[in-house]
C-alpha cells in the first residue's frame with residue numbers, strides 16, 4: 370500500500386509518518402519510508418544519527434540511475450534523457466517490488482531500526498515551483514509509477530503539500546493520503562486546498578488531528594472536515610523528548626497515541642487497491658506534462674511513450690506472483 374502524509378509545515382507530518390513506520394516495523398511488517406518533505410528530517414525522526422543521515426544518497430540528485438534501471442528494454446523510451454518523471458511503464462520496463470534486491474535499493478536505501486529508508490535530498494523554499502523541486506520529487510514519482518506493492522507491504526511518503534504536488538501526478542500515486550492537521554484554521558486551510566485539487570481524482574483523504582489538547586480541539590477539526598476525519602494524536606511528551614535527542618522505544622509512547630497508530634494501520638488495511646485508477650492517472654499526467662513542457666524540451670513527442678497494449682493491472686498482478694515464487 371502506498372501512503373502519503375501531507376499537511377502544513379510544522380503540523381507533524383514527519384513526526385507521525387516516522388512513528389507510523391516504526392509501528393509497522395515493530396510488527397515485522399515490511400515498510401519503506403521515503404522522505405520527500407522540504408525539510409529532510411525523517412531519517413533523524415526514525416532514529417538515524419545525524420552523522421549518518423548526511424550520507425544517505427539523495428534520489429533527486431541521481432535520478433538517472435533510477436531511469437536507467439526502470440527503463441529496462443522498453444523500446445518506446447530510447448534513452449534516459451527522454452524519460453521524464455511521469456513516463457509510464459510499458460512493455461520491457463522493469464517493475465519494482467518492495468521486497469527484493471535491485472540496484473535502486475542497493476544504492477539509495479538505508480536501514481534504520483527495521484525501517485527501510487530513501488530520500489529525495491534537500492531542497493529549499495526557493496526551489497518550490499522550479500525545475501529543481503520537480504526533478505527532486507520527480508525521482509520519487511517515477512519510482513512509485515513502477516512500484517508494485519502487495520497487501521501488507523507499506524510505502525510511506527513524507528511529503529510537502531503545496532500546489533506543486535498537483536502539477537505532476539504525484540498526489541494520485543497513493544492508496545490513502547493522511548492529511549495531518551493541527552486544530553487551527555491555518556492548518557485546516559491546507560486540508561481544504563488539498564481536498565479541492567484532489568476531488569476529481571478519486572484520492573482517498575483521511576484527516577489525522579495532531580497536537581490535540583482536549584475534546585474541544587477534536588470537535589473543532591471534526592466540524593471542519595466531516596467524514597474525512599479519522600483520528601487524533603495528542604500533544605505528546607514522548608515526541609518532545611525525542612525532539613530533545615532522546616531516542617525512546619515505541620513501548621514508551623503514550624497509550625492513547627499508540628492507539629492512533631493502530632487506527633491508521635487498520636484504515637490502510639481496509640483500503641482497496643485500484644491499479645486501474647493508478648495507471649490511468651499515470652498516463653493522463655504524462656500526456657499533460659508532455660504537451661505542456663516536456664515535448665518541447667525533448668524535441669520529440671513523448672506521448673508516444675504510452676504503450677497502448679500495456680495492461681498495468683495484469684502486469685502488476687503477474688509480477689507479484691512471479692516475484693514471490
Ligand SMILES: Nc1ncnc2c1ncn2[C@@H]1O[C@H](COP(=O)(O)OP(=O)(O)O)[C@@H](O)[C@H]1O
Nearest residue numbers: 378379380381382383384580603604605608612
Ligand atoms: N503530537 C505532538 N506533540 C508534541 N510535539 C509535536 C507533536 N507533533 C509534532 N510535534 C512537534 O512539532 C514540530 C513540527 O513537527 P514535524 O513533524 O517536524 O512537522 P512537519 O513535518 O509537518 O513540518 C516538531 O518540533 C515536533 O516535535
Ligand SMILES: [Mg+2]
Nearest residue numbers: 382383406408
Ligand atoms: Mg517534516
